[in-house]
Amino acid sequence: MTKYKLEYIWLDGYTPVPNLRGKTQIKEFESFPTLEQLPLWGFDGSSTMQAEGRSSDCVLKPVAVYPDPARTNGALVMCEVMMPDGVTPHSTNARATILDDEGAWFGFEQEYFFYKDGRPLGFPEHGYPAPQGPYYTGVGYSNVGDVAREIVEEHLDLCLAAGINHEGINAEVAKGQWEFQIFGKGSKKAADEVWMARYLLLRLTEKYGVDIEFHCKPLGDTDWNGSGMHCNFSTEYMRTVGGKEYFEALMAQFDKNLDAHIAVYGPDNHMRLTGKHETAPWNKFSYGVADRGASIRVPHSFIKNDYKGYLEDRRPNSQGDPYQIASQVLKTISEVPTEKAAAAA
Incomplete structure (x- = not known):
């Protein structure tokens, strides 16, 4: 098993232009992780304009993963922001509801x-x-x-x-x-x-x-x-x-x-x-x-x-x-x- 540095990356709730945010967690995998192997991960939405302090939990849902060439055993994990249930897209989650077509x-x-x-x-x-x-x-x-x-x-x-x-x-x-x-x-x-x-x-x-x-x-x-x-x-x-x-x-x-x-x-x-x-x-x-x-x-x-x-x-x-x-x-x-x-x- 190898310890991988997973950089979870998401867009915050600032307007009119969101900022990129990122934080790292360490997980063990036998080889470079697939998207399906990456867990949901919570964060403090009150610090990113995505929640109030009295109810600050937000959840990161991995949607794409790339090797991180700047780190040994690193992965860049693009995430959508979800509500605490991990299922409902957050209001700032523009990616979840857009039109998509692989032929486009x-x-x-x-x-x-x-x-x-x-x-x-x-x-x-x-x-x-x-x-x-x-x-x-x-x-x-x-x-x-x-x-x-x-x-x-x-x-x-x-x-x-x-x-x-x-x-x-x-x-x-x-x-x-x-x-x-x-x-x-x-x-x-x-x-x-x-x-x-x-x-x-x-x-x-x-x-x-x-x-x-x-x-x-x-x-x-x-x-x-x-x-x-x-x-x-x-x-x-x-x-x-x-x-x-x-x-x-x-x-x-x-x-x-x-x-x-x-x-x-x-x-x-x-x-x-x-x-x-x-x-x-x-x-x-x-x-x-x-x-x-x-x-x-x-x-x-x-x-x-x-x-x-x-x-x-x-x-x-x-x-x-x-x-x-x-x-x-x-x-x-x-x-x-x-x-x-x-x-x-």
């Missing part, structure tokens, strides 16, 4: 800033660095500094070793801003891995004395870039049948559900979605081929392939909850009648 594929482009001493990493103590331009996919000390690449490379290795479907990294438009991409099949699986990748990044930067800023517009009303979490999505129908009529019906449904999407695409999005800097206005829906300023960017490949493939919703922001984002995208797609579109095609 999601790719999230998570942007963020490194922050140190209250300003983006690489910014001077007063004022701003040279204007944006050379930082995006940049190389060299003047563009990316002396520690950022070390962190993102180590984060990439941690994610891959944990079995997270990390698909790439790049320096972003603003100095101190970076991006990683996560792909998953199904709303819950894709979102689990985004949250776990965020957790690993936050934990990693502790030893560097650097913070991660996920706010979508941390530098306020300036020309400096905001941070998004573009959501690339497709369903089996979109990939195999598609068609122009179905695509147009789908875009009409996204337009109809504008408010529902913006409501879950991350707080303060009006600060980022201004219609400037390659963003669509938050209160108007649009789509266009290869148009980075549209709500939904349509790849050239989608049109060339008879309107089949994936689409990119550019409105979700860096603070957004991927559970709710993926679920709302899937909900809107489900409202478009595929049988009628297929018959017409």
Whole structure:
């Protein structure tokens, strides 16, 4: 038997953006534990905005498990928060009730800033660095500094070793801003891995004395870039049948559900979605081929392939909850009648 360090990870009850929480317990197993072997575990919900002190018990229910490459015999355990009965989902448990479909594929482009001493990493103590331009996919000390690449490379290795479907990294438009991409099949699986990748990044930067800023517009009303979490999505129908009529019906449904999407695409999005800097206005829906300023960017490949493939919703922001984002995208797609579109095609 081997003693395993199980890091139970969950989302707390803070709003509008929940925080990641984690605590460790030690359990013996003959080999790396399966999800079914992991027990429920209680915690003090009064310390996480999920219960009152007079009735503080909440329960963690494991829903996904990954190797923890930063620990010997470690496991990362993604959990849902349950009521004391261990069966009823807590009101803050967004994962338990979302729409899910393994045939729906999601790719999230998570942007963020490194922050140190209250300003983006690489910014001077007063004022701003040279204007944006050379930082995006940049190389060299003047563009990316002396520690950022070390962190993102180590984060990439941690994610891959944990079995997270990390698909790439790049320096972003603003100095101190970076991006990683996560792909998953199904709303819950894709979102689990985004949250776990965020957790690993936050934990990693502790030893560097650097913070991660996920706010979508941390530098306020300036020309400096905001941070998004573009959501690339497709369903089996979109990939195999598609068609122009179905695509147009789908875009009409996204337009109809504008408010529902913006409501879950991350707080303060009006600060980022201004219609400037390659963003669509938050209160108007649009789509266009290869148009980075549209709500939904349509790849050239989608049109060339008879309107089949994936689409990119550019409105979700860096603070957004991927559970709710993926679920709302899937909900809107489900409202478009595929049988009628297929018959017409």
